[in-house]
Amino acid sequence: MLLVASTAFITAQDSDTTDTTKQDELSLITETPEEGFQVAVQLARKGVTTTQPDKDVLFMLRDVYSKDPDALIASSHVVAVHYQTVAAANNYWRE
Amino acid sequence: MLLVASTAFITAQDSDTTDTTKQDELSLITETPEEGFQVAVQLARKGVTTTQPDKDVLFMLRDVYSKDPDALIASSHVVAVHYQTVAAANNYWRE
Amino acid sequence: MLLVASTAFITAQDSDTTDTTKQDELSLITETPEEGFQVAVQLARKGVTTTQPDKDVLFMLRDVYSKDPDALIASSHVVAVHYQTVAAANNYWRE
Amino acid sequence: MLLVASTAFITAQDSDTTDTTKQDELSLITETPEEGFQVAVQLARKGVTTTQPDKDVLFMLRDVYSKDPDALIASSHVVAVHYQTVAAANNYWRE
Amino acid sequence: MLLVASTAFITAQDSDTTDTTKQDELSLITETPEEGFQVAVQLARKGVTTTQPDKDVLFMLRDVYSKDPDALIASSHVVAVHYQTVAAANNYWRE
């Protein structure tokens, strides 16, 4: 369900938030374009959870979020911006 | 119909999602600017399906999506951002 | 009329869509900044028609589209993103 | 009045549209950052008039446009994207 | 008050508008990242006042603007785009 999915989108970083050691391990360098895409998704989520770290509110917002297909495109847009960063960091995995 | 089209937009990656081998084959390097554009479209779709992988919800959202021409422009915008990445990766297919 | 204009915006690529040979000829390299701008416009349109290739739906959407001046600015935004790509590809037509 | 201003925004390029010679003279290279900003504004307007060249419709849309402050910010955003392009073209007018 | 603040945002450039000499002094080069940020804010404002130079209309729009928190985020977005330009111009103030 979208409720579940968007919850995952918003709360996936929560464990990281309490594990500062893991956060310091954030790296833009990946072996493949596919892994780089996952980092871009992770960064987009991190931008959301940093702005709104309160889990209870995030759950309350799910109903609104789940009815807005524009939010899906907007999320894809944020991922695209981060993917530019990650791809440049990896010299576009050219060789 | 737009319903069909937007469904295609949202679900085209579903087969990839279950085929992790194929996902690892994602590459930004293409032979032509035209092929590069298709990769940009693929990446934009991947951003949507990663955020919302649930097919049933995606189908429910189609009615809303089909009535919003802004969503078409917004989707074109996401493709444009990814095309910047792909074009840079290919040195703009200059030679 | 805007209806006509937006139709042109949305359907201009249709002939290209059925002419795959011409699509393969897409190039980011142009002789002048003006020609480069036309390529950027072409890419923005291509992003729309790729997402929604169904002509009948596109025509149905015209009424909505024609009443939204924000859509004009949003379209100009997409063109701007593509123009960054095209200008970089041409080394900004410096010499 | 905003009606006048937005009209200017939308129709300023009309004379250019009928003067193809002048359009070919479009250049990203300027002497100063200030002149470069004017080129960025010109490019943002060009993106609008290319999408919607019909003057009568543009006039009809003025009332809507004049009541939307978001449109002013959105326009400023498009100018910002083009200014990135123009500034890069001029090596940021560093020396 | 927000009315005052947004007025400042929109009209801060007005004195510049009548002082063309000062406008020609626009420069992207600054000594510190902080000064560079102020230039980015200045550029974002300049994009607004160039599109809508009429002070009376700008004042009329304040009520609408003051109730839209999205406008604050959108303004921050425009500043971010310009800051990319200014930071690149200054080689990111690396040394």
Add this chain to the structure above:
Amino acid sequence: MLLVASTAFITAQDSDTTDTTKQDELSLITETPEEGFQVAVQLARKGVTTTQPDKDVLFMLRDVYSKDPDALIASSHVVAVHYQTVAAANNYWRE
């Protein structure tokens, strides 16, 4: 609560605003990608508080802001743009 969270988002920079010395210490150079992300968040907040420095109005806006999940994604977008800048400044923390 989101009210608290968004307040934090909007007012976190207020102490900086009255401490100009600290503002001059803004730097894009960080040791890790994680620290760079925090700078990007800081810059996004700075863009908001610069546009609207009035704390009372910011508090009034919280209720609206707290009900708009799109604002969370939009904020994440602004962070993404700034992160591009910070990551480039640090050569993507490659070595």
